[in-house]
Amino acid sequence: MSDTALIRLSGITKIYGRGQAAFQALKGIDLAIDAGDFVAIMGPSGSGKSTVMNILGCLDTPTSGAYEFEGVHVEQLTRNQRALLRRNYLGFVFQGFNLLSRTTALENVELPLIYRGAAAAARHAAARAALAQVGLEGWEHHTPAELSGGQQQRVAIARAIVTQPTVLLADEPTGNLDTHTSQEIMSLIGSLNRDHGITVLMVTHEPDMAEYAKRIIHFIDGSVDSDRRHEDAA
Amino acid sequence: MLWNTLLLALRAIRRNLMRSFLTILGIVIGVAAVITMVTLGNGATRSVSDQISSMGSNLLIVIPGQRFGPGSEGAPKFKNADVEAIRNQISAIERVAPVVSKTATAVYQANNWSTVVTGSNDDYFQAGNWELADGRTFSESEERAGKAVCVIGETVRDKLFGRQNPVGGEIRIKQFACEVIGLLKPKGQSAMGSDQDDTVVMPLRTVQRRLSGSQDVNRLTVSVKAQTSIDAVKKQLTLLMRERRKIGENEDNDFQVMDTRQIAETLTSTTRILTMLLGAVAAVSLLVGGIGIMNIMLVSVTERTREIGIRLAIGALEREVLLQFLIEAVVLSSLGGLIGIALATGASIGLAGMMGVTYLFDPTINLLSFLFSAAIGVVFGYFPARRAAGLNPIDALRHE
Structure with missing residues (x-):
């Protein structure tokens, strides 16, 4: 763990519910992630892997502990500041794709750029380029309902990278896909990390998918169980 | 943004x-x-x-009772003598038309039509802006004698005579026959939405004797001479009627004199x-x-x-x-x-x-x-x- 870590979690806890029904999902997580890394977070259901992912993605707030992103204390930011952090530095890929229905691939990919206030021409160009990058040239005007699961996830990846984020967060990105498509998606994510220097944080419960990562962290019962470098990863 | x-x-x-x-x-x-x-x-x-204001601003309508429409039944009606009194005593008045209306069925050959029969005098046509399409209105002797003559509206002509000329024809109303002496020009719908041309006009006496069976007059339509103040005439008319109906000084009117603006309201x-x-x-x-x-x-x-x-x-x-x-x-x-x-x-x-x-x-x-x-x-x-x-x-x- 170096001092130049991009992301640093110290003593992060998360408690759901109150009183008798309270459930401690995270029990004091300390974690540092360097820029350019490709981290897979693994663990059984209820181990807290998704919770830590949501906190890392500023989608959820920890109950206690400190979260530094490029030296900024995220836990002290307001709702709006966290939204701006997501807008400018983070890209998300979800298990369920989370595309806007009845909206074309191109418009879905353009969405983050609209919130960034990009001009129409620049927006179209960037969205087309992102779609081309994920291999969806020619599918710009199809809606999610007209695309396969793998294609929808590609659109979601294109939407995540169109803003050229520092970190790509992927929560079970292959959870809804068959093996072959999963491997295609994983090599796409791997190439984004390798060729474009995007830091990737990925939650998965499939060891095969974790093989693509450089570093694998295992969670059990809300704590880090193991944290190892994957030597074979490219 | x-x-x-x-x-x-x-x-x-x-x-x-x-x-x-x-x-x-x-x-x-x-x-x-x-x-x-x-x-x-x-x-x-x-x-x-x-439509009311198109009736002209020189028109006054006198009705029994304090209100227009339902609720006025209790007040006594006017008499034929009232018409003469108004005509003789108020100089600014041009015409006075008494009105008695009855619904009756008119029959001509095989056709019959339920219509409103109005009894009045010759002034009725002038005060109501009626014009003749054909024939004539009542003569004074016909009025006085209560002759069975009538002037009919366009709708009645259409229902009974079709396209024939009705003047000179004879229609039956209730038990008596009535000679058609004139045809009115059509006026169309009234302000209340009724058909003004659905009418038969007869001398007042004829209607009183043969249809209503009383000497009552339901309404008086009065037109005022040009260049005279309608408010002054209203006041004179009210005084005269109070006197004729023997209303005490502290009693309210049991009739109403309205000008067209009030009627419209x-x-x-x-x-x-x-x-x-x-x-x-x-x-x-x-x-x-x-x-x-x-x-x-x-x-x-x-x-x-x-x-x-x-x-x-x-x-x-x-x-x-x-x-x-x-x-x-x-x-x-x-x-x-x-x-x-x-x-x-x-x-x-x-x-x-x-x-x-x-x-x-x-x-x-x-x-x-x-x-x-x-x-x-x-x-x-x-x-x-x-x-x-x-x-x-x-x-x-x-x-x-």
Whole structure:
């Protein structure tokens, strides 16, 4: 763990519910992630892997502990500041794709750029380029309902990278896909990390998918169980 | 940012065309109903007052009782002698026409037609602006003798004689035969919506003797000479009638002298109440439309909660999301309001033409129902969205 870590979690806890029904999902997580890394977070259901992912993605707030992103204390930011952090530095890929229905691939990919206030021409160009990058040239005007699961996830990846984020967060990105498509998606994510220097944080419960990562962290019962470098990863 | 948000809102509307259409529909129907009803009502009110004032400003109508219409039955009617007294004692009066009306069936050969038989004198035609199409009116001797002669309106001619010339023909009314001596030029609908041409006019005595069986006169129509003050004549007339009806100094009049302006006011107050009633019924439909919008908005909130989660996750600020939903709601409901106004304008013009009332554009009711519809859309489109946008992005995303 170096001092130049991009992301640093110290003593992060998360408690759901109150009183008798309270459930401690995270029990004091300390974690540092360097820029350019490709981290897979693994663990059984209820181990807290998704919770830590949501906190890392500023989608959820920890109950206690400190979260530094490029030296900024995220836990002290307001709702709006966290939204701006997501807008400018983070890209998300979800298990369920989370595309806007009845909206074309191109418009879905353009969405983050609209919130960034990009001009129409620049927006179209960037969205087309992102779609081309994920291999969806020619599918710009199809809606999610007209695309396969793998294609929808590609659109979601294109939407995540169109803003050229520092970190790509992927929560079970292959959870809804068959093996072959999963491997295609994983090599796409791997190439984004390798060729474009995007830091990737990925939650998965499939060891095969974790093989693509450089570093694998295992969670059990809300704590880090193991944290190892994957030597074979490219 | 505003432009971008507008863009997002328009995209969202286009994306959910069916839902947008249904949302709008309630507003369109509600707005159109309210505006059409009120516009037609206003038009009817205007038509009534226009027709009354077209009767001329020199006309006075004297009726028994304190009120126009029901409730005046108790007061004694006028007598034939009143007509003579008014004519002799008030110099500024040009004409006095007594009026007795009875409904009766008129028969000519195989045709019969139920109509209103009016008994009056020759002044009736001048005071009422009637013109003859053919024939003549009663002579003084016919009036005095109560001869069975009549002047008929266009509708009666049409029903009984078809296209034949009625003058010289003989129609039967109740048990007596009556010679048609004149045909009136058509006047069309009256202020109350009845057919003025559906009439048979006979000498007063004839009707009193053969139809009503009494010496009563229901109404007096009085026209005032030009260049005289109508208010002064009204006062003289009132005094004279009080004296003739033996009303004590501290007693109220048991009759009323009205000029055309007052008649117009009385009649239009009726149509105005009807307008308000119709408007209230239509307002219920606007309210029902509003409830429809509320339903659609609430049903779609599940999908939209996830959408809001997605937008928040990719970096939308809470206020940007809210502004988008606000604009969406405003655009939708304003569009609904505008379509409703357009529809109402078309319907009002069409119906006004069919019903023969004046078309009057009423900016107040247009603006009011437009604002109301916009408010409904905004309230029910915006508040569910506000609840969703206040969620943690991850909770909004997980919402099913």
